[in-house]
Amino acid sequence: MNQDNTPNFGAYDEYIEQHFDSMVVELREFCAKPTLAGQHIGLAEGVAAVMGLLEPLGARIHVVPVGEVADDAPPVVLAELGASQPTLLLYNHYDVQPPEPLELWDSPPYAGDVRDGKFYARGVADDRADLLSRVLAIRAYLTTIGELPLRVRWLIEGEEEVGSPHLPPIVDEHAGELQADWCAWESSGRGTIDVPHIICGLKGLLYVELHATGPNHDAHSGNGSILPNPAWRLVTALSTLRDERGNFVMDGLDDIADKPTEADMKAAEAMPFDEQRELALYGLKGWQRGLKGREALYSAMFEPTANIAGFTSGYGGPGSKTIVPSKAVVKMDFRLVPRQTPEAMLGLLRAHLDARGFDDIEIVDLGGLYPAKTPVDSPLVQVSADVWRDLGEKEVIIAPMTGGSGPMSLITSGLGVPVVMTGGVGYAESRAHSPNESIRLADFKSAIRYWGRFFAKLADL
Amino acid sequence: MNQDNTPNFGAYDEYIEQHFDSMVVELREFCAKPTLAGQHIGLAEGVAAVMGLLEPLGARIHVVPVGEVADDAPPVVLAELGASQPTLLLYNHYDVQPPEPLELWDSPPYAGDVRDGKFYARGVADDRADLLSRVLAIRAYLTTIGELPLRVRWLIEGEEEVGSPHLPPIVDEHAGELQADWCAWESSGRGTIDVPHIICGLKGLLYVELHATGPNHDAHSGNGSILPNPAWRLVTALSTLRDERGNFVMDGLDDIADKPTEADMKAAEAMPFDEQRELALYGLKGWQRGLKGREALYSAMFEPTANIAGFTSGYGGPGSKTIVPSKAVVKMDFRLVPRQTPEAMLGLLRAHLDARGFDDIEIVDLGGLYPAKTPVDSPLVQVSADVWRDLGEKEVIIAPMTGGSGPMSLITSGLGVPVVMTGGVGYAESRAHSPNESIRLADFKSAIRYWGRFFAKLADL
Numbered sequence: 072m073n074q075d076n077t078p079n080f081g082a083y084d085e086y087i088e089q090h091f092d093s094m095v096v097e098l099r100e101f102c103a104k105p106t107l108a109g110q111h112i113g114l115a116e117g118v119a120a121v122m123g124l125l126e127p128l129g130a131r132i133h134v135v136p137v138g139e140v141a142d143d144a145p146p147v148v149l150a151e152l153g154a155s156q157p158t159l160l161l162y163n164h165y166d167v168q169p170p171e172p173l174e175l176w177d178s179p180p181y182a183g184d185v186r187d188g189k190f191y192a193r194g195v196a197d198d199r200a201d202l203l204s205r206v207l208a209i210r211a212y213l214t215t216i217g218e219l220p221l222r223v224r225w226l227i228e229g230e231e232e233v234g235s236p237h238l239p240p241i242v243d244e245h246a247g248e249l250q251a252d253w254c255a256w257e258s259s260g261r262g263t264i265d266v267p268h269i270i271c272g273l274k275g276l277l278y279v280e281l282h283a284t285g286p287n288h289d290a291h292s293g294n295g296s297i298l299p300n301p302a303w304r305l306v307t308a309l310s311t312l313r314d315e316r317g318n319f320v321m322d323g324l325d326d327i328a329d330k331p332t333e334a335d336m337k338a339a340e341a342m343p344f345d346e347q348r349e350l351a352l353y354g355l356k357g358w359q360r361g362l363k364g365r366e367a368l369y370s371a372m373f374e375p376t377a378n379i380a381g382f383t384s385g386y387g388g389p390g391s392k393t394i395v396p397s398k399a400v401v402k403m404d405f406r407l408v409p410r411q412t413p414e415a416m417l418g419l420l421r422a423h424l425d426a427r428g429f430d431d432i433e434i435v436d437l438g439g440l441y442p443a444k445t446p447v448d449s450p451l452v453q454v455s456a457d458v459w460r461d462l463g464e465k466e467v468i469i470a471p472m473t474g475g476s477g478p479m480s481l482i483t484s485g486l487g488v489p490v491v492m493t494g495g496v497g498y499a500e501s502r503a504h505s506p507n508e509s510i511r512l513a514d515f516k517s518a519i520r521y522w523g524r525f526f527a528k529l530a531d532l
Numbered sequence: 533m534n535q536d537n538t539p540n541f542g543a544y545d546e547y548i549e550q551h552f553d554s555m556v557v558e559l560r561e562f563c564a565k566p567t568l569a570g571q572h573i574g575l576a577e578g579v580a581a582v583m584g585l586l587e588p589l590g591a592r593i594h595v596v597p598v599g600e601v602a603d604d605a606p607p608v609v610l611a612e613l614g615a616s617q618p619t620l621l622l623y624n625h626y627d628v629q630p631p632e633p634l635e636l637w638d639s640p641p642y643a644g645d646v647r648d649g650k651f652y653a654r655g656v657a658d659d660r661a662d663l664l665s666r667v668l669a670i671r672a673y674l675t676t677i678g679e680l681p682l683r684v685r686w687l688i689e690g691e692e693e694v695g696s697p698h699l700p701p702i703v704d705e706h707a708g709e710l711q712a713d714w715c716a717w718e719s720s721g722r723g724t725i726d727v728p729h730i731i732c733g734l735k736g737l738l739y740v741e742l743h744a745t746g747p748n749h750d751a752h753s754g755n756g757s758i759l760p761n762p763a764w765r766l767v768t769a770l771s772t773l774r775d776e777r778g779n780f781v782m783d784g785l786d787d788i789a790d791k792p793t794e795a796d797m798k799a800a801e802a803m804p805f806d807e808q809r810e811l812a813l814y815g816l817k818g819w820q821r822g823l824k825g826r827e828a829l830y831s832a833m834f835e836p837t838a839n840i841a842g843f844t845s846g847y848g849g850p851g852s853k854t855i856v857p858s859k860a861v862v863k864m865d866f867r868l869v870p871r872q873t874p875e876a877m878l879g880l881l882r883a884h885l886d887a888r889g890f891d892d893i894e895i896v897d898l899g900g901l902y903p904a905k906t907p908v909d910s911p912l913v914q915v916s917a918d919v920w921r922d923l924g925e926k927e928v929i930i931a932p933m934t935g936g937s938g939p940m941s942l943i944t945s946g947l948g949v950p951v952v953m954t955g956g957v958g959y960a961e962s963r964a965h966s967p968n969e970s971i972r973l974a975d976f977k978s979a980i981r982y983w984g985r986f987f988a989k990l991a992d993l
Binding site: 233234274276278285286287288291292293294295296297299300302303306309310313317353354355357358359367371374375376378379380381382383384385386391393394396400402404406437438473474475476503 | 735748749751752753758759760761767768774815816823828831843845846847852857861867899935937964
């Protein structure tokens with residue numbers, strides 16, 4: 072490490088202070104429209120907004136269509152700035168979750184309303200303020216310090232919220248344009264204890280629908296004792312995926328999963344965990360399966376899950392209707408720990424159901440994501456934490472894993488590049504994916520201050 | 533029995549032949565409008581249509597409002613005709629099921645379209661053609677034979693399709709007006725073997741919702757391994773209501789249920805059962821729980837059931853959404869055999885769940901009906917069968933029970949009157965409660981011919 076190379080950030084910070092009001096205006100403009108991959112809404116506008124941010128920085132931009140097989144899908148934006156070594160790859164996405172249910176928003180989802188220092192908009196926490204804070208940091212750096220101390224490459228996709236279905240071949244085909252020494256992911260934040268979190272891994276994902284069928288029409292339930300009931304069928308099949316305590320069990324599950332490493336467990340044990348505040352976030356009195364205290368923290372990071380995201384069968388309106396439903400559908404997301412793959416999980420699920428006579432239940436594969444992991448002792452993790460400390464943070468949480476998922480393994484496993492989630496704008500009540508998504512403007516400013524320092528410190532490694 | 537009193541039905545049958553085309557027109561008029569108790573649609577018109585049929589017969593009519601507590605509910609119509617002994621009580625209802633889903637109808641649900649000798653309309657099988665066939669039989673009798681040979685009393689309600697919630701106190705308060713020697717219920721038919729069915733009992737009903745709650749908002753499923761999932765909670769609770777084979781089990785269930793009597797079993801054994809045709813009605817290859825052949829017939833009549841009529845939780849739209857749902861609701865109808873009551877079943881269900889730690893699951897009681905039973909060797913059953921044989925039917929099926937439910941126990945247990953279901957217009961593909969509900973016009977004519985003879989033979993007992 073060469074202390075001489077570290078620039079003075081006085082002018083940089085002053086620039087941010089002076090221009091922060093107009094930065095908030097830019098944030099509001101950037102959040103003013105939906106970009107919904109699943110619904111094919113606002114995709115061209117989403118790309119245009121990203122171009123409008125990158126072009127003034129002097130970025131070399133390459134808009135990559137996702138190909139003829141999905142010509143209405145949002146393209147991937149690749150960009151490059153600067154020329155020095157090393158190379159840092161940034162990952163962001165310009166799509167957002169749908170805003171529904173609209174009636175639960177206290178201000179219109181694309182209005183960017185500010186209340187009590189919080190900025191409310193769909194997508195602001197996930198991932199628009201993250202993306203913009205990096206843009207604004209580069210602008211401040213170029214204006215107040217000079218050329219970037221490293222080369223920034225940028226991968227900005229438009230389908231993250233629907234599972235990045237077209238990203239793998241694009242990363243594969245453009246591996247040269249994406250190659251880097253390090254990578255900073257989107258979407259970290261401060262958690263319930265309100266200190267910066269640095270996250271070193273994501274769980275994988277397998278998303279499936281289970282379909283069961285009964286009579287060929289919703290039938291009078293007077294024959295309920297003899298007609299096969301598809302809702303009962305799924306209930307019975309699902310119940311074999313939990314043991315008596317409620318733990319997720321499946322034939323062969325343990326054989327394909329890595330336990331956390333010693334370093335991971337050590338990092339996990341060093342993490343603070345305020346159970347009551349975490350529970351309060353969800354209005355809960357306790358966790359599932361009677362999990363207590365730090366057990367819950369470790370489970371959320373290190374255990375695979377079988378989650379029911381939706382169960383739909385028969386009549387759901389007011390009052391009573393006496394039918395045997397004709398069909399039943401369960402939506403499930405399985406979160407995967409390192410070494411588990413969507414393909415292997417899908418095979419195990421099929422075999423588990425077949426072995427118990429449930430071969431009539433159809434499994435519809437809605438896609439998957441691999442788990443991704445960077446060692447907690449990577450220099451990248453150290454730099455990420457040091458920058459927060461330079462900014463005056465007394466505590467920094469280093470999480471070996473988190474329960475969420477994303478296409479991070481395309482970078483960690485696919486390109487062999489260490490990846491970390493840091494410098495994000497989220498806080499405990501950001502409610503990404505829920506109504507009243509928000510960030511705190513103070514965190515937005517911290518993130519802008521963070522990234523210039525991060526570039527400098529990483530270049531100095 | 534006094535053969536001398538039996539009138540000659542030559543002129544009666546001729547009258548029906550001559551006027552049958554206009555009777556079909558009357559059926560179309562009677563089916564032209566919805567009368568939906570649950571949705572408060574067409575109630576006044578429903579009463580007016582019934583009055584328009586009964587008044588020309590010279591009936592003494594008493595329209596009974598259901599009281600101040602439910603002043604928007606459809607009234608009950610009580611009527612009386614004739615003066616001779618004995619007294620026969622007829623039960624019908626003027627409400628129908630909602631027509632949805634509309635897109636599955638091949639002709640508009642209230643058009644009364646005739647195709648291949650079948651008449652299609654919502655409510656025609658359940659219960660408008662039944663009611664009208666009795667009206668037309670009385671008209672034919674009065675026109676061609678003379679005064680009715682017995683007193684007919686009529687109970688016509690407008691809430692059968694929503695579980696007759698206001699009927700019990702009305703039957704209680706008007707017991708004198710309803711007292712009778714015998715009672716003929718609505719809604720019998722011909723079944724898959726296409727011969728008349730005489731049904732001697734109805735199962736009871738308990739309808740409930742089970743509610744489970746998780747996080748106070750649909751939460752990101754990255755925390756799916758620690759957040760309580762209400763869909764999983766209901767799956768786990770429900771799975772305790774079935775044994776390994778799939779039989780309905782509940783603590784104390786067997787203690788409150790009567791087994792079928794010896795006479796019931798003998799009657800059941802005498803019933804023909806065409807398993808393949810029954811399965812074909814539902815597009816099925818087999819029954820639930822591996823039931824085979826006559827096992828299914830006996831189960832449908834004599835076993836209590838726990839049916840899932842609806843399961844609603846989380847996301848049910850296209851594609852994937854990764855959430856832990858905030859709530860889950862299951863709708864269940866329990867069908868009750870003799871001696872089981874809705875109150876006792878509700879108590880057992882609560883205790884069964886509590887004993888397994890599911891005291892967090894809320895049970896919402898949506899109402900119930902008692903089982904009802906008339907002995908298969910009642911003279912009423914004999915008369916019902918004899919009339920069919922007089923009409924040339926070679927085979928008549930006498931079913932000790934059926935899987936459906938209704939307020940029949942108000943008459944059997946409440947008034948101590950034997951009740952039978954006979955003389956109905958339904959056939960195997962009537963699809964009561966489903967789109968394309970229909971009757972065959974030949975069955976409608978048979979029913980009109982049936983009721984005049986039934987009055988005469990019952991009077992002659």
